[in-house]
Amino acid sequence: MTTPPTGGGRAVLLLRLAGPLQSWGDRSAFNRRETRPEPTKSGVIGLLAAAQGRAREDDITDLLQVRLGVRVDQPGTLLRDFHTVSDYRGRPLLQAGVSAKGVQKPTSPAKNTHVTQRFYLQDAVFLVAVEGPEALVTALHDAVRNPAFPLALGRRSCVPTQPLALKPHTGDLDTALRETPWQASEHARSLHCRRTGTRPARIDLAATVDDPDGNDVLADVPQSFDPRRRAFTNRTVRHTWLSVPTDIPNPDPPDDTDAGHDPFVLLGW
């Protein structure tokens, strides 16, 4: 479970999760693999553990004391990936149930093809803030900069784009999420400017932050990544909107600069 911020000795690691595809699975199993619209805590902690080179069976309790905040800089769109699965030897596929001996039973009538569907977020950008003890955050930042295992955005096939780790923030998590500029791509920025007809200095972005007083519960806190003992617990989160600087060059100047021709300004008025 999360620990509340205690002020001194804590730091915030900022990760920019962006890539052509992302998939943040949550309680999906079997042939339909869905994705959450935002990165899950288990996905982020798994990424950090992979960067540190931990095996799946290793202890991750020290990583669970971090507080997580996710900002949706670019929501992306949902991609459905349609697959069929067959046995390459031409044999019928086995069913999920097992016999008394513990081996999978064949289906009857024989089934040769599974239809599976996988869902991805395409063209999404998230800013993930991880708040924790300063020593742990520094170690995690070094690990992400020099990862032991290849990092992935929820699935092995979803490769992140650079830069992945932004400069660590020394304030608290909410300040970091509010002050870090909009991380959307150049194309998304120009599209936003064209659609709104403005070049705004700030933009409102959705965010989900760990908060014991929050009003939503997500069951994505991993207890262990051991394939034989996987378990998850809950965390309480708060959904908010943050006003974030866009960093769009030359935002619209305020209206008072276009005040018309007033000769009296030069006369001391």
Next chain:
Amino acid sequence: MTYLSRIRINPLRADSRKLLANPRAMHGMVTGGVADRPLDERVLWRLDTDNPRRPQLYVLTQSKPDWTHAVESAGWPDADGDHALVRDYTPLLAQLAVGRRFAFRLTANPVQNTRTPQKPSPGQQAHRDADPRGRSFRIGHRTATAQMRWFLDHTDRWGFTIPDSRTDQPAPGLEPAAPADGKPLAPKEVRITDRQRKTFTKGGDKPVVLHTATFEGVLRITDTDTFTTRLLHGIGPAKAYGCGLLTLAPLHRSATES
């Protein structure tokens, strides 16, 4: 001493309508605000109708004027706010220096003097036939291109220049659009915001016809003395009828960066 005044005009009043329609009536009202007699000083004025429902009259006088009569007959005598602002012009004159840039606005009457007009009227033709080397005719420029060319040709002798516009090079094969008459104009930091043809009578048979153009843009001072003279004594003809008053304002931030 020189004073710049700004008087707000209430366009709904009968007196104002006469003033707004007839530059001669406005000239009478403006000279009526100057106390010293005989009136031998140069009075310049300009009517700014950025907002047609709230026209504003700018007047430059050598002595301190009083605009009570204008407020009573053509303003809002009991309303809140400044009916007429009168301000000493000396602080501006102290700021003038070679190379300084200002935003400017000028309503002028562009004219040319020629002995050989392109389309002489019957009267002009008769004069030419009678005396081919006689006095030339003063003819108003009537197209925006000719008015702009008149302005740009004269800025040097008024003590300032207009900076070139920041424009991109045209794509290969594309030439800048040439005006219908004459050579293309190089892009400058000036534009014509208003053009008018004004007609009014002055007691004689023939009406007075004025073609005015309002120029707005950026200027750079090249000769302080000449420029001061033009500021105080006006530019071009028809100064009694609301032409020739050049006013300066600070540049906007975008123009300052250039």
